[in-house]
Structures are given as C-alpha cells and as structure tokens.
Amino acid sequence: MSSRAPNDVGSLPIDAVPLRHPGRTASALVIVALLGLFLYGAATNSAYEWSTYAAYLLDERISRAAVITLMLTVLAMVIGVVLGVLLAVMRLSPNRVLRSVSWGFVWFFRGTPVYVQLVFWGLITTIYRTVDLGVPFGPQFLHISTSSFAENFFWLAVIGLGLNESAYMAEIVRAGISSVDEGQYEAATALGMSWREATTLVVLPQAMRVIIPPTGNELISMLKTTSLVTAIPYTQDLYSRARDLAVETFNPVPMLLVASTWYLFFTSILMVGQFYLERHFGRGASRAASSKQLKTLAAAQLRDDKAVR
Amino acid sequence: MTLRDSLPSATAQAASPMVVSEGVHKRFGALEVLKGVTLSVNAGEVMCLVGPSGSGKSTFLRCINHLEQISAGRLYVDGELVGYRQRGDRLFEMHPKDAARQRRQIGMVFQRFNLFPHMTALENIVAAPVKDQGRRREAAIEQGRDLLKQVGLSDKADAYPAQLSGGQQQRVAIARALAMEPKLMLFDEPTSALDPELVGEVLDVMRALADKGMTMIVVTHEMGFAREVADSLVFMDDGVVVEAGNPREVLANPTHARTRAFLSKVL
Ligand SMILES: Nc1ncnc2c1ncn2[C@@H]1O[C@H](COP(=O)(O)OP(=O)(O)OP(=O)(O)O)[C@@H](O)[C@H]1O
Ligand SMILES: [Mg+2]
Numbered sequence: 001m002s003s004r005a006p007n008d009v010g011s012l013p014i015d016a017v018p019l020r021h022p023g024r025t026a027s028a029l030v031i032v033a034l035l036g037l038f039l040y041g042a043a044t045n046s047a048y049e050w051s052t053y054a055a056y057l058l059d060e061r062i063s064r065a066a067v068i069t070l071m072l073t074v075l076a077m078v079i080g081v082v083l084g085v086l087l088a089v090m091r092l093s094p095n096r097v098l099r100s101v102s103w104g105f106v107w108f109f110r111g112t113p114v115y116v117q118l119v120f121w122g123l124i125t126t127i128y129r130t131v132d133l134g135v136p137f138g139p140q141f142l143h144i145s146t147s148s149f150a151e152n153f154f155w156l157a158v159i160g161l162g163l164n165e166s167a168y169m170a171e172i173v174r175a176g177i178s179s180v181d182e183g184q185y186e187a188a189t190a191l192g193m194s195w196r197e198a199t200t201l202v203v204l205p206q207a208m209r210v211i212i213p214p215t216g217n218e219l220i221s222m223l224k225t226t227s228l229v230t231a232i233p234y235t236q237d238l239y240s241r242a243r244d245l246a247v248e249t250f251n252p253v254p255m256l257l258v259a260s261t262w263y264l265f266f267t268s269i270l271m272v273g274q275f276y277l278e279r280h281f282g283r284g285a286s287r288a289a290s291s292k293q294l295k296t297l298a299a300a301q302l303r304d305d306k307a308v309r
Numbered sequence: 310m311t312l313r314d315s316l317p318s319a320t321a322q323a324a325s326p327m328v329v330s331e332g333v334h335k336r337f338g339a340l341e342v343l344k345g346v347t348l349s350v351n352a353g354e355v356m357c358l359v360g361p362s363g364s365g366k367s368t369f370l371r372c373i374n375h376l377e378q379i380s381a382g383r384l385y386v387d388g389e390l391v392g393y394r395q396r397g398d399r400l401f402e403m404h405p406k407d408a409a410r411q412r413r414q415i416g417m418v419f420q421r422f423n424l425f426p427h428m429t430a431l432e433n434i435v436a437a438p439v440k441d442q443g444r445r446r447e448a449a450i451e452q453g454r455d456l457l458k459q460v461g462l463s464d465k466a467d468a469y470p471a472q473l474s475g476g477q478q479q480r481v482a483i484a485r486a487l488a489m490e491p492k493l494m495l496f497d498e499p500t501s502a503l504d505p506e507l508v509g510e511v512l513d514v515m516r517a518l519a520d521k522g523m524t525m526i527v528v529t530h531e532m533g534f535a536r537e538v539a540d541s542l543v544f545m546d547d548g549v550v551v552e553a554g555n556p557r558e559v560l561a562n563p564t565h566a567r568t569r570a571f572l573s574k575v576l
Contacts, residue, residue: 183423283427
C-alpha cells in the first residue's frame with residue numbers, strides 16, 4: 001500500500017521500471033560472438049587475398065563498370081515502370097482489345113527466362129535487318145537499317161531488361177490500383193474530377209503505398225540481374241569486368257568480393273531512397289500523427305480554446 | 310434594375326424545380342432496380358427519402374449525380390437534362406467533360422464518408438476546387454478554412470481522416486462537397502455509419518445548411534430529422550415512389566399499408 005493518497009498520483013507522469021528480457025540479451029550475445037569468429041576467420045584466411053581486394057576496389061576499370069551497371073539498372077527500371085503502369089492501366093480498361101494485349105504481353109515476358117530474352121535481343125539485328133513502316137506497295141514513311149544498332153549492345157541490354165521488368169511492374173501496379181477502395185474513385189468523380197484527375201490525384205497516390213515496397217525489391221533485383229547481360233553479349237558491366245580482371249589476377253575470390261561490395265553499396269543507397277518514398281506515401285495511413293503534426297494540431301486547439309473564451 | 314429584382318417575390322423564385330424526375334428506370338442487366346420514379350424537388354427545399362433496404366434509394370441518388378446512367382425516363386437538374394444532350398428528339402451521350410461539369414453543381418455525401426486518406430482535412434476540401442475550377446490555391450484554402458469553421462472543425466485542418474472520429478470525418482466530407490458551391494446536395498444515409506452520440510453533430514450541420522436555403526435530398530432513417538427539417542417526405546419501395554407528402558402528415562397518417570409497415574419498424 002502506498003502512503004500517498006490516490007488523488008496525488010493522478011497527474012504525475014508515470015515512471016515505471018522497464019521489463020527485462022534475459023532471453024533476448026543472451027541470444028544477441030551468442031550471435032555477436034559467432035559473427036566475430038566469422039570475421040576473424042575471413043580476415044586471416046589467405047584465399048580472400050585482401051591486399052588484391054584493396055588494390056582493385058577503387059580501380060578505375062571497376063568503378064567505371066559499376067557506373068555502367070547503375071545506368072543499366074536505372075534506365076531499364078524507367079522503361080519497366082513507365083511501360084508497367086501503361087500495361088496495368090490497359091489491363092484495367094473497359095476496352096477488351098487493350099486488356100487482352102496487356103495480358104498477352106505479361107504472359108509472354110513473365111513466362112520466359114530473362115536470360116533467353118537477352119540472347120534473343122542480341123540476335124534481333126540479324127533477325128530483322130530493316131524496319132519499314134508504310135503502306136504495302138504504297139508510300140514508305142520510315143526505313144531503318146538495324147545494322148546501325150548492331151554495335152549498340154548497351155541499348156539492347158536496356159531494352160531487354162526493361163521489357164522483361166515491365167511485365168512484373170504491370171502486376172505490381174495493378175495490385176496497387178485494385179487495393180484502393182472503389183468509393184475513393186466514386187467520391188472523386190462526384191466532386192467533378194475527370195478520370196485522369198481521379199487517377200493521378202486520388203487513386204495512384206494511395207496505390208503507391210502498396211506499389212513501392214515490391215518496386216524497391218524489383219529495383220534491387222534489377223541491379224543484380226544486369227549481370228546477365230553477357231547473354232547479349234554485353235561485357236562492360238560490373239560483373240563482367242570483375243570476371244575479366246580475375247583472369248588478370250589469377251584469383252576470382254577477391255574480384256567477386258570487389259563486385260559484391262559495389263552491389264551492396266548501391267543497394268544500400270537504394271534502400272535509403274525507398275525509406276523516404278515509403279514515408280512520403282504512407283502519410284495519413286496510420287492514426288499515429290507525426291510529432292510535427294501533433295504540434296500544429298495542439299497549437300490549433302489552443303488557438304480555438306482561446307477564441308471560444 | 311436586374312432581372313432578379315423584378316421577380317414578383319422570393320417565394321415565387323423558390324418554387325422553381327431543382328430536380329425533376331419523370332418515370333426514371335434503372336436496370337442492371339436483367340435486374341430492374343428503379344421502375345419509374347416520378348418526383349420533383351423545388352429549389353431551397355429539403356426532401357427526405359426513406360424506404361426499406363434494397364428499395365433503390367442509393368441508386369436513385371447516384372442517377373441524379375450521373376454516377377449511374379438511367380435506362381429510361383428523364384432526369385433534370387436545374388432544368389438541364391442529366392447525362393445526355395437532346396437534339397430534336399434524339400438523345401446523345403454526354404462527353405465526360407460535360408458530365409463532370411454537371412456533377413460539380415451537385416454535392417454528394419456518402420454513408421462511408423469516402424474522404425481521401427492521404428490528404429489532410431483541409432487538403433480534402435481544396436483538392437477539387439483547385440483542380441477542376443482552376444481557382445487560386447490561396448483563395449481555395451481561405452474558403453476551406455471558412456467551411457471547416459462552419460462545420461465546427463477549425464482546429465482539425467491539418468489532421469488526416471484516420472485521426473478524426475466518424476462524426477468529424479462526415480463533417481469534413483460535407484465541407485468538401487460544399488467547397489464546389491453546389492446548387493444541390495445529396496446525402497446517402499450520412500449518419501448510418503456513426504455511433505449514436507455522433508449522429509447529432511452531423512444532423513446539426515445539415516440542419517444549418519437547410520436553414521441557409523440549400524436544396525437537399527437526404528436518404529435517412531432519422532425520422533426526427535425528417536419531421537423537423539424536411540419539406541417533403543418520399544417513401545420508396547421496390548423501385549417506385551409509394552407515397553409522398555408533408556413529412557408530419559405522412560409520418561402521422563400513412564395512407565399505404567407498405568408505408569405503415571415500414572414506419573412501424575423504424576419509428
Ligand atoms: N451495380 C449494381 N449491379 C447490380 N445490382 C445493383 C447494383 N447497384 C445496386 N444494385 C441492386 O439494386 C437494388 C437497390 O440497391 P440500392 O443500393 O439502391 O438500395 P437502397 O435502397 O439504397 O438500400 P439500403 O437502404 O440498404 O442502402 C439492390 O437490390 C441492389 O442489389
Ligand atoms: Mg443505400
């Protein structure tokens with residue numbers, strides 16, 4: 001029994017002893033110990049050749065290849081997202097032809113291995129030697145000889161990766177749009193918004209909350225999928241360069257470590273970006289107000305109380 | 310001297326019909342939901358629409374706003390055909406742009422509020438005026454704050470819908486509809502999703518709106534509100550108007566058996 005009267009306690013902030021978690025502490029210690037042992041083993045194992053790793057990590061050939069990999073990733077992802085949104089909207093449109101085309105595209109590009117698709121893109125200039133657009137037996141509007149693209153394996157890689165990605169993005173965007181309550185579109189329409197306004201102002205921002213996490217996944221996955229562009233064959237990317245240099249150093253292990261370090265570095269940057277995007281599009285999703293928002297609300301309340309008095 | 314000044318009296322002006330429904334039918338495939346609804350609401354009047362579940366009340370409201378396309382009959386708002394353009398005796402489907410323009414003159418309040426969850430209360434209110442009517446943002450924000458004050462929520466401008474109570478959300482939704490400066494307000498069971506103690510605050514806002522002369526069609530189960538505020542009460546069942554008249558008279562002496570059966574359940 002406390003000696004204090006109960007009504008004394010009423011307005012005092014609670015200062016309780018936090019609950020202890022002995023199980024959590026013990027398991028954390030074990031894991032940290034195992035991690036330490038692994039790091040020690042790695043540092044002392046000569047197979048890793050840390051001196052070679054250090055020499056090549058910032059080698060210009062490697063850093064230039066890393067930038068190329070990043071460009072491949074970003075450009076392919078841009079194509080993937082733009083085309084993916086288009087495919088998703090087509091899939092949800094009332095027009096049966098658009099719906100079927102979208103379905104067929106996704107069916108094909110999701111259903112075949114990306115490696116096979118990349119080999120195909122590498123051969124495309126031998127399959128289609130010219131592209132002609134015009135009326136049969138009539139005037140010709142466009143004539144392109146594909147031989148001018150034959151050397152441009154970089155762009156073939158971007159297109160190949162981008163088209164494959166768009167099939168996955170289409171499904172992600174479609175799931176996002178479908179997750180938004182129908183009443184939202186209806187309320188926007190009742191306010192006199194056009195289909196475009198309702199979609200861009202009301203539906204897509206809410207769909208983003210569902211779209212962004214798997215898209216971040218796709219982006220990181222794309223960063224690593226770029227290592228498949230040797231299929232085209234394109235060899236300027238990070239993984240191909242690291243492999244070439246491994247021939248020079250007679251040991252693939254340190255070069256694999258160098259490449260992995262760069263992949264991890266880019267992935268980390270992308271994850272930071274994803275965190276801020278998620279926070280931006282998550283606004284209003286939870287009852288919990290941000291501290292800044294609580295301040296403005298409290299200030300408004302105070303102002304209001306004064307006005308009443 | 311303007312035309313308005315030369316009108317005989319305010320009552321004569323008020324007696325012009327705002328909504329005219331002539332034999333409106335609505336079919337969903339083979340299912341006929343509205344089977345010839347005929348009624349009219351004068352400018353400045355409040356009409357309460359009651360009836361059992363599934364009788365077509367929501368569908369009728371949605372037709373007035375052209376969220377649904379009617380299958381037969383004619384529907385006019387402020388003398389203008391809803392959703393169609395008439396040339397000679399042929400009807401032409403309206404361009405979505407014109408349909409949107411028509412909808413801007415009609416405010417709609419939903420049972421489940423349908424506020425935009427990713428926008429604050431104030432952003433919910435200014436979004437449409439800024440986008441559709443190209444109003445200046447500052448002017449729209451000023452008007453938005455004013456509307457929030459009218460519905461008693463000036464302190465909640467920066468709150469997101471998830472942080473508001475049901476009654477507060479519905480009052481924001483009413484303010485949002487009013488921001489378009491509509492000629493007509495449609496309410497579809499605005500208090501049905503609310504806890505009993507929150508119903509009053511929403512009805513108070515609606516009552517104030519009626520007092521200001523807003524033309525309103527209200528689907529509701531709040532017979533007290535109908536008795537006090539409405540100019541007319543319409544009882545709908547199975548897609549047709551069964552009985553219509555002065556709310557006090559209809560509630561006290563319903564002439565049709567179906568009306569009597571329904572009222573005995575809700576009163
Ligand atoms: N889009 C639709 N497709 C098919 N049937 C529909 C559709 N919308 C409404 N209905 C049907 O129309 C009938 C009338 O529905 P409505 O929502 O208008 O009733 P209500 O009078 O508003 O009922 P409540 O009081 O339950 O809201 C119902 O039988 C419903 O199933
Ligand atoms: Mg209904």
